[in-house]
Amino acid sequence: AEDGVELVRERVTQAEFDPLPGVYPGKNCVMMGDLTCRPITLADGTILVPCQVSPLGPDGNYYNPGGGYTYTQAGVIRGRWAGARLNWELSQLVDCEPGLSTRGMIEPTLAVLADGRILMVMRGSNDVKQTLPGYRWHSFSSDGGRTWTTPVPWTYTDGEKFFSPSSCSQLLAHSTGALYWLGNISPGNPRGNGPRYPFVIGEVDRHSGLLKRESVGVIDDRQPGEDERLTLSNFYAREDRETGELVLHLSRLFARPSPAHDWTADALQYRVQMEHRG
Secondary structure, eight states: OHHHHHHHHHHSOHHHHOSSTTOOTTTOOEEOOSTTOOOEEOTTSOEEEEEEEOOBOTTSSBOOTTOSSOOBEEEEEEEEEETTEEEEEEOOOBOOOTTTOTTBSEEEEEEEOTTSOEEEEEEOOOTTOTTSOOOEEEEEESSTTSSOOOOEEOBBTTSOBOBOOSOOOEEEEOTTSOEEEEEEOBSSOOBTTBOBOOEEEEEEOTTTOOBOGGGOEEEEOOOTTOOTTOBOOSOEEEEOTTTOOEEEEEEOBTOSOOSSOOOOOOEEEEEEOOOOOO
């Protein structure tokens, strides 16, 4: 039996045995991110699973060049059908200079644009270096998610940057043909993960991949008497296939003032009627 096992092992190629080069058990990891990191399917049947990878340094140990809470690089795992089998491969990873985001690129969300390019929007951070501007970041792929452009701050369609805390966000393609983005936009420079309010929705231009400023609206915000640690994040959004409404699942964490973080909160469902004018 042991000889048989060895024979099978010899027949397994490295690509089949390890579809995630650079990821080693016990040293680093790969993960999808938050619930908003939804897989998408391309027109040719390719499945793209957004992911983030913790890098290794020259010494083979976990590498955190930004000095923040964590450091990751973003990417996608591409799945292709070969008969009844799915073959997987890891894309080029999306990274930035630690001097731009102290935690690298985090929690990518994906959408297909009008010209077939794929838009990736990511969470950055100014954790431990709050003099840095806290932005949302984006990258494009023109080859089905294999390679990606160098990430730059995501902007409004007029080119102006906006502040956004280090929190998850979600791109959501609606049956009307509109592409929406949900997440947090800050009136001033954020401090690492916060503040995670207000929670907004806006439409993404399908041609440029940028956010339409005039479309951005607030779904929820901090109310009088609520703690400044209020977290309107770690959510999931979907379209109701029968009504066309956008259904948002979100818990309003840390709303009640308390001496310590109270992780109990009401789990809420918001329903937003969508009106796309083209």
